Amino acid sequence: MEFAGQHIISADQFDLESLKKLFSFAHRMRPIAQRDVRCQVLDGYILGNFFFEESTRTRLGGETGFLRLGGGVETITAMRLSSMFKGESFADCIRVLKSFCDIMVVRCKKAGQAAIAAKLSHVPVINAGDGDGEHPTQALLDLFTISEERHAKIDGLHIAMVGDLRLSRTVHSLAKLLSLYRDIRFTFIAPPAAQMPADIVKNLLKKGLQVEQTTDLRNGLKNAHAVYMVRRQKERVKRGKKHPLKNGQYRLTRRIVGEYCQPDVVIMHPLPRNAEIATDVDELKNAAYFRMVNNGIIIRMALFILVLGKEKEFV
Numbered sequence: 093m094e095f096a097g098q099h100i101i102s103a104d105q106f107d108l109e110s111l112k113k114l115f116s117f118a119h120r121m122r123p124i125a126q127r128d129v130r131c132q133v134l135d136g137y138i139l140g141n142f143f144f145e146e147s148t149r150t151r152l153g154g155e156t157g158f159l160r161l162g163g164g165v166e167t168i169t170a171m172r173l174s175s176m177f178k179g180e181s182f183a184d185c186i187r188v189l190k191s192f193c194d195i196m197v198v199r200c201k202k203a204g205q206a207a208i209a210a211k212l213s214h215v216p217v218i219n220a221g222d223g224d225g226e227h228p229t230q231a232l233l234d235l236f237t238i239s240e241e242r243h244a245k246i247d248g249l250h251i252a253m254v255g256d257l258r259l260s261r262t263v264h265s266l267a268k269l270l271s272l273y274r275d276i277r278f279t280f281i282a283p284p285a286a287q288m289p290a291d292i293v294k295n296l297l298k299k300g301l302q303v304e305q306t307t308d309l310r311n312g313l314k315n316a317h318a319v320y321m322v323r324r325q326k327e328r329v330k331r332g333k334k335h336p337l338k339n340g341q342y343r344l345t346r347r348i349v350g351e352y353c354q355p356d357v358v359i360m361h362p363l364p365r366n367a368e369i370a371t372d373v374d375e376l377k378n379a380a381y382f383r384m385v386n387n388g389i390i391i392r393m394a395l396f397i398l399v400l401g402k403e404k405e406f407v
């Protein structure tokens with residue numbers, strides 16, 4: 093995949109070569125993110141950070157990264173999008189917002205809306221989560237984290253994903269990215285009504301990867317190299333309808349990690365956390381979820397440089 097000028101809408105767009113390039117660029121971003129080195133490569137560029145649904149980490153991850161590269165940022169969040177209260181359509185909103193920036197990051201309420209924004213925009217659109225669809229930049233930082241924590245070896249890994257897999261967009265995108273590697277084994281742990289969408293499972297199986305679906309947390313965790321916990325997406329269930337998962341139904345505690353997980357398991361969560369991971373897990377060296385926040389900054393920095401076609405100017 094060529095990065096320059098691309099909209100980044102789905103994890104399906106990536107191949108192994110583009111991931112390698114992105115990750116090697118991300119490493120070069122670390123000293124800039126830590127302010128050991130100053131960089132002005134995006135001087136004069138404006139990021140439009142447009143969030144039709146609330147966000148903290150993704151919004152600030154992009155914002156911090158863009159500022160560290162010398163660019164400027166305009167942020168609008170759902171609370172302040174006046175057009176949302178004045179009856180403007182999503183399409184009109186994008187038609188207007190694209191004039192204010194050189195690249196836009198959008199978070200939308202419904203699956204498929206980021207692709208609609210891309211069709212309407214002459215500046216590159218980066219999907220920062222569209223409803224229960226996808227969240228490609230989170231998946232990129234998740235995969236980068238797995239690579240960092242597992243010494244750059246992703247082929248052959250066994251990944252357990254736990255919780256509201258049906259409605260959590262991050263696991264949809266991450267499963268797609270992982271499916272590019274060899275001999276990946278997935279264990280999806282959730283009640284049937286919250287399981288990974290059937291089309292995603294079908295594609296993994298078609299690629300010859302191993303998929304196990306279970307309701308059993310303890311047995312499902314055994315032999316996993318990474319465990320990815322997600323929260324219950326209660327805001328995506330219609331009012332009056334019951335969510336198939338109870339809050340904390342699948343809860344990772346220090347005792348469970350000690351009894352059922354491999355000693356070197358990587359414990360991940362896109363955050364925000366509810367009750368899925370007990371705080372007594374936080375001190376374990378395996379707990380990677382707060383390290384993921386910093387990885388999110390450097391991955392997004394690398395993506396901005398590549399999509400804006402500035403890689404040659406970056407020295």
Ligand code: NCD
Nearest residue numbers: 149150221262323362363364
């Ligand atoms: C996730 C999201 O928004 O999909 N958060 C994030 O971007 N870090 C996960 C979630 O909200 O549960």
